Amino acid sequence: MPDRILVVEDERAIQTVIRTYLESAGYEVHLAMSGQEGLDLARTLAPALVILDLMLPGMDGLEVTARLRDESDVYILMLTARSEEMDRVAGLRMGADDYLTKPFSPRELVARVEAILRRRRNGSPLPAAELQLPHLRIAPDRVEAYAGDTLLDLTTTEFKLLFELADNAGRVLTREQIIERVWGDDFYGTDRIVDVYVGQVRRKIEEAVGTPLIQTVRGVGYKLIDA
Ligand code: CA
Numbered sequence: 085m086p087d088r089i090l091v092v093e094d095e096r097a098i099q100t101v102i103r104t105y106l107e108s109a110g111y112e113v114h115l116a117m118s119g120q121e122g123l124d125l126a127r128t129l130a131p132a133l134v135i136l137d138l139m140l141p142g143m144d145g146l147e148v149t150a151r152l153r154d155e156s157d158v159y160i161l162m163l164t165a166r167s168e169e170m171d172r173v174a175g176l177r178m179g180a181d182d183y184l185t186k187p188f189s190p191r192e193l194v195a196r197v198e199a200i201l202r203r204r205r206n207g208s209p210l211p212a213a214e215l216q217l218p219h220l221r222i223a224p225d226r227v228e229a230y231a232g233d234t235l236l237d238l239t240t241t242e243f244k245l246l247f248e249l250a251d252n253a254g255r256v257l258t259r260e261q262i263i264e265r266v267w268g269d270d271f272y273g274t275d276r277i278v279d280v281y282v283g284q285v286r287r288k289i290e291e292a293v294g295t296p297l298i299q300t301v302r303g304v305g306y307k308l309i310d311a
Contacts, residue, residue: 086111087201088112089106089131089135090115090116090122092122092136093115093116095137102190102193106194111197118142119148122134122140123143123152126158130158133197133200135197137162145162146174146178160179161193181268182199203268215250217250220289220308220310229246231288232292234291234293238288245278250308253311254309258304258305259305260275263275263277278305282300297309
């Protein structure tokens with residue numbers, strides 16, 4: 085079964101290009117011309133991914149994103165014009181998974197779609213299986229992490245970070261690997277952000293079990309030691 089993709093875009097020429105490239109990459113493509121039509125089709129088709137233009141007649145892409153997010157976890161790739169930077173940030177905040185600025189190369193679009201769908205297959209959103217280590221227990225389906233008997237009070241990003249480290253317990257993850265797995269393609273900052281987040285998670289674990297569990301491997305990255 086090919087993955088089903090819904091394209092919500094009011095410009096015919098862009099619709100046609102997107103459809104042509106995605107179909108030749110093996111996807112099943114459906115088109116909507118307006119936000120309302122897009123929402124209706126998303127409900128009936130249950131696509132794997134929605135490609136959503138920001139500027140649409142009637143209900144705009146931001147509102148469509150918000151409404152889609154109320155109803156499902158479908159992946160959303162937003163299309164924006166260069167001048168719409170503020171809206172793009174708003175779109176990501178509202179729950180879009182990635183964005184592409186117009187004009188874009190159709191090949192780039194296909195590459196982004198493949199990356200997003202691969203992320204899904206690689207288990208992000210996080211897999212359901214529980215991780216059990218001597219001091220840590222992580223339940224991805226409930227987004228809960230315990231250090232000893234203490235339920236850790238983690239933000240979503242801190243949780244994802246801890247999950248990735250625990251999933252690779254005993255192995256070093258570089259900052260680049262951590263950024264790719266935790267922040268994905270939506271990442272804009274420097275890799276110092278990893279140090280900041282690791283510091284926070286470490287502190288919370290240490291408060292719970294008296295040891296931080298996460299080790300710095302100087303010049304390389306971080307490793308979770310829990311054995
Ligand atoms: Ca448009």
